[in-house]
Amino acid sequence: xxxxxxxxxxxxxxxxxxxxxxxxxxxxxxxxxxxxxxxxxxxxxxxxxxxxxxxxxxxxxxxxxxxxxxxxxxxxxx
Numbered sequence: 079x080x081x082x083x084x085x086x087x088x089x090x091x092x093x094x095x096x097x098x099x100x101x102x103x104x105x106x107x108x109x110x111x112x113x114x115x116x117x118x119x120x121x122x123x124x125x126x127x128x129x130x131x132x133x134x135x136x137x138x139x140x141x142x143x144x145x146x147x148x149x150x151x152x153x154x155x156x
Contacts, residue, residue, distance in 0.1 A: 083107065084143040085115045086154065093147065105144075105155045112140050 081096045092115055104124075112119055117140035124137045141156035 080147055082145040082147055082149075083111070083115065084145060085117055086141050086143050087118060088116060090115050096144070105142075107140070107142065109138065112138075112142075115142070117142060 079096055079098055080093060082091050082093050084091045092111065094111065104126075109119075119138045119140045121136050122139050123134065124139075125132065125134045126137070139156070141154070143152060143154050145152045
């Protein structure tokens with residue numbers, strides 16, 4: 079689905095295609111996109127569970143706003 083992502087600190091935006099997964103409890107964005115948006119990235123210990131394994135490790139996180147292209151829907155993610 080086409081969405082707009084926004085840096086909450088600078089209001090810089092990027093239109094992207096996103097995969098929506100109602101069963102997920104995390105949101106992921108490539109490091110390249112995060113750098114392009116100049117997001118404030120930081121490290122945090124996170125447990126990652128997949129079908130075949132569970133790992134705990136340091137992950138890079140950032141706050142971002144996801145919006146519909148028409149601006150009627152907005153969600154803060156972080």
